[in-house]
Amino acid sequence: DAKTTQPPSMDCAEGRAANLPCNHSTISGNEYVYWYRQIHSQGPQYIIHGLKNNETNEMASLIITEDRKSSTLILPHATLRDTAVYYCIVRVAGFSGGGADGLTFGKGTHLIIQP
Amino acid sequence: DSGVTQTPKHLITATGQRVTLRCSPRSGDLSVYWYQQSLDQGLQFLIQYYNGEERAKGNILERFSAQQFPDLHSELNLSSLELGDSALYFCASGGIGVQETQYFGPGTRLLVL
Numbered sequence: 095d096a097k098t099t100q101p102p103s104m105d106c107a108e109g110r111a112a113n114l115p116c117n118h119s120t121i122s123g124n125e126y127v128y129w130y131r132q133i134h135s136q137g138p139q140y141i142i143h144g145l146k147n148n149e150t151n152e153m154a155s156l157i158i159t160e161d162r163k164s165s166t167l168i169l170p171h172a173t174l175r176d177t178a179v180y181y182c183i184v185r186v187a188g189f190s191g192g193g194a195d196g197l198t199f200g201k202g203t204h205l206i207i208q209p
Numbered sequence: 210d211s212g213v214t215q216t217p218k219h220l221i222t223a224t225g226q227r228v229t230l231r232c233s234p235r236s237g238d239l240s241v242y243w244y245q246q247s248l249d250q251g252l253q254f255l256i257q258y259y260n261g262e263e264r265a266k267g268n269i270l271e272r273f274s275a276q277q278f279p280d281l282h283s284e285l286n287l288s289s290l291e292l293g294d295s296a297l298y299f300c301a302s303g304g305i306g307v308q309e310t311q312y313f314g315p316g317t318r319l320l321v322l
Contacts, residue, residue: 138252196242196265196267197254
């Protein structure tokens with residue numbers, strides 16, 4: 095799976111949009127971009143994923159650049175409850191057959207929402 | 210609430226002991242994944258079971274083992290425990306393949322004294 099690079103921490107004012115960047119310059123054509131978050135020591139929570147088109151759900155939007163080398167997770171109206179560590183993960187499509195099918199978590203971005 | 214349950218929530222034991230962590234996946238999910246989160250190693254994938262069969266291995270120690278039962282619940286067995294095994298242990302459930310999202314349980318916090 096491709097390696098990702100994220101800033102270690104970011105601040106955002108409550109009510110504003112939080113834009114979390116992720117660099118995945120070595121991503122392959124069959125790798126998806128996944129975002130998870132972990133609030134304090136709770137279990138990681140799935141947010142969104144995409145291959146090349148932009149995606150939106152009730153939690154967030156995912157913008158993937160045309161060359162797929164980077165992406166941005168957007169939380170449109172951040173609240174204090176969005177304070178968490180956000181993980182960007184790239185993962186090969188389909189079971190890799192002999193390789194691990196688990197997720198590879200990096201250090202993520204610690205997003206702090208300021209009141 | 211992800212629909213994945215884990216027991217116990219907390220576990221305190223001594224070095225050299227053996228413990229069993231339990232996970233019940235979401236209804237309909239055939240895959241169970243186990244992860245370990247320690248302060249120095251971060252979140253690490255340990256092992257995956259799919260419909261009762263071991264499917265993939267990550268950074269799992271030989272002292273650790275897991276199984277998935279016919280009712281699809283899974284157990285992670287940790288033996289000859291060391292201080293460094295103190296960590297949060299998460300179970301996730303999902304399908305197979307990248308399009309199948311993994312949903313995580315609340316975790317079991319293990320403290321080895």
